[in-house]
Amino acid sequence: MTSKITGALVDEAIHVRTIAKDVVLSGTYLYPFKGIIYTANHRPLWQPFLSRSGKIISLGLGVTSTMFFFTYVPQAAVMAITSGPLAPVSAALLVLSESSTITTFLARAFVLSDAITDTFDGALIEEGQEALVAQDRQLAPHNAARDAIDRLGKTFKGGLEKVEHPKMLLRSLLLLPLNFIPVVGTAMFVYAQGKKAGPDAHARFFQLKGWSDNQIDKWVEKYRGAYTGFGMASFALEMIPFVSIAFSFTNTVGAALWASDLEKMIE
Template sequence: MRSPLEIARTTFYRPTRDNVVASLYPFKGIIFFMTHPFLYPLAKARLIPAVLLSLFILINLFIWTFIPQVAFLALFHRGGSAWVNGTFLVLGEGAAIMALLFEAFLVDETQVDIFDSVLVYKGFEDLVTDFRPVAAEGDDPVKRLGKPTRSSVYGPFSVRQIVEFVVFLPLNLIPYVGVPLFLFLTGYRAGPLQHWRYFKLLGFDKKQRNAFVKRRTWQYTWYGVVYLLLQLVPVLSMLFLLTAAVSSALWAADLEIERRNLAVRIQTGQEYRDDPEDTV
């Protein structure tokens, strides 16, 4: 019997098909966003201030902190790796600052609208209607959405995630492996948070949510790694923050199909489960 450490190493170095599929959803979200114009109005009002804010933060960070940090990293690095790690370190610092200033206060409502409209487009109006009215007819999923009737949050403001993000930043001091290790450890936390809205729509309590995530730990981790990697892309990170809501909704729609098919098979006796929580 393999040890948990051996399983973890195998899953990290040789990810399974499900993990690879999960890691591709952020890119699917970008493609879906670009090819479905009904989402454009939701992003239009946010992108200009987001880009300006991103530019302001990154320019100041690179002017005032980049060279000092590279000089410090050069004490531990050989060759040009100090410049590479220094770049990721500054981009990570910028992502943390922008998460505090932008994601927590300016984008959450837009992400909720994007997430809900994609679910409606995919035919899952029944999930959304407990939290907001959805018009029965119409070609534009965004225009079919009414105002939320219950508290609607795309992702909770996680102090723990921000703290971990800052605490793990020094991993970039480690030559070559520091950046991948930083992305992996922070992705472990970031992945499940992208489905907070989905769990709320399902009415999951903490126990159900944790059980659902536990069975897909590595899938959420790999999804989170790619999500965070996109957040390190200068300026475009703000666009990717919005396309992340698209990707998480696309994944939620696929998981919902799988979940409902499993429930039907169990109800019809085609598949047996000891634990009723397996249906979630």
């Protein structure tokens, strides 16, 4: 029994080392940061975010206030064991991180689904990928629209699902205690979440390509390190309190930039 456990741990360590090498070599962890710069220089891409900013702020304040009221004291007590005198500060940061995770999930599920899709498609159009976007939505002619976002019409397939599965939120909350472990625990948390966040960032790309679940699985497995690298970088940005939703949009732009590069490679 012990030998089996040891063998499993060794195999997992080898797998993680291989993935880590692929992550570094892929360079995809740079796309979320490219997304920030690109968004800053393309004002039309701000529109989907700004149009929903009021709802986002209200949701964020509500979630954060509730989390501090119900969870701060218990978590501060636990953090006193691992962080000593820094427990109050560590607990506050953890609650803010948890609040960001919950806010991002709820916002994506109920407020931002269409906005995220519009941002992704708008960035693709800015990159000259009109043919790809046209696979799933009507596009207004250049002379009939002010910018890339204004060109976006109705989708044929209804866009992405508006309500994500509750198990995604549950998974995030179950993994949050890893943050109780200084440095290493947080790194493990970001890695675990990044593995899932990477492929999710290209859900719209896969939809535009019209790929089946089997095709998507094969593609993601082929570029597992690249998707993990992108996911880790984007998730780390979305862990930053108060600006997590803004980074959701810039990460979407980064994902679109990567999708555009992949589309050029496929062609």
